[in-house]
Amino acid sequence: MKLLRIEDNEEHAMFRRTIKAFLAGLRELEPEWEETGIVPRSVWLKAGELGMLGPTVPEEYGGLGLDRRFAAIAIEEQARALLSGPGFCGHSNMTTPYITRYGTHEQKAKWLPGTVTGEVVTALAMTEPDAGSDLKAIRTTAIRDGDDYVINGSKIFITNGISADLFIVACKTDPTARAKGISLMLVEADRPGFEKARNLKKLGRKTQDTAELFFENVRIPAANLLGEDGKGFAHMMTELAWERLQAGIEALGACEGMMDQTIEYTKNRRAFGKSISEFQNTRFKLAELATQIQFLRVMVDRCLDLACEDKLDGTTAAMIKYSSSELQGRVADECLQLHGGNGYMWEYPICRAYADARIQRIWAGTSEIMKEIIARDLFE
Known part of the structure; x- marks a missing residue:
């Protein structure tokens, strides 16, 4: 279908052609991924090679340092290919920007290069069984204990929840407050007490893994606070x-x-x-x-x-x-x-x-x- 659109410049057009060709090669594999409910890490690594993951990440941290139009091209072309997964967008354009914008230099240097290559998959963990659109009502807590925070609670409907190596988790650092009590925490998937539960069965987007998460006395260093305490x-x-x-x-x-x-x-x-x-x-x-x-x-x-x-x-x-x-x-x-x-x-x-x-x-x-x-x- 021919539609009026802002013309790609040469750089955008080259990126679009690369992404289109890559996505076309994934179509025949989608039925297999629908059965397993997850996309192999090798696909993420290939996407990383092509610059599809985190194109807006600064060059200093391994990215391409491009504007959001490149991210938009990747989103648009995956949607136009009618592919239900992988969860590239949730990783590259929803989770990673939090680290880019609010992370310390140390956090950026530690995590961003891997997110660009696909070696580190990320997920944004906000929604809870009783708090979807009303994020102020979340109940998962992160209570300060010396040099650590201790996290307890659960999350649901988390895109890339099974695949992810690193989660940005919205928590209450002040359980008595609503919006002003929320903070964001970086939680590695291998932390003791952190459990990836079910890969949820969904109506659609069957190749995009979506998980339930549980946190039972998950201890993380205070250095894993992302942004300011209470400003989440x-x-x-x-x-x-x-x-x-x-x-x-x-x-x-x-x-x-x-x-x-x-x-x-x-x-x-x-x-x-x-x-x-x-x-x-x-x-x-x-x-x-x-x-x-x-x-x-x-x-x-x-x-x-x-x-x-x-x-x-x-x-x-x-x-x-x-x-x-x-x-x-x-x-x-x-x-x-x-x-x-x-x-x-x-x-x-x-x-x-x-x-x-x-x-x-x-x-x-x-x-x-x-x-x-x-x-x-x-x-x-």
């Missing part, structure tokens, strides 16, 4: 606008990928003596979706400009997250319908894409929370 919630809010834009970029790529699949399918599938693409209903449905996706493309490109300048505000980020995830759901539904019975078969990419799309309206803040954020800004 503020740190998370600072990163949240970029995280929500990533949801928009991913939704856009998936919408374009689903449209490409559906256009090709309707050209080749015949009914009543002609291809499905010749029926007016098919043409009009796809014309409607193409128009809506084009509007999303323009908004994503504008928000990406703002993000690269650190000017993307929370309300605009909520708008892009809400509108993009809702559109992705509509595109998935309409495109599956145009596949007929085949669309319900797991072997068809549109079936996987339909299942994968559903989480978009939930993660990084539900659509309902996004509307609340937008409305709050309207009435202030």
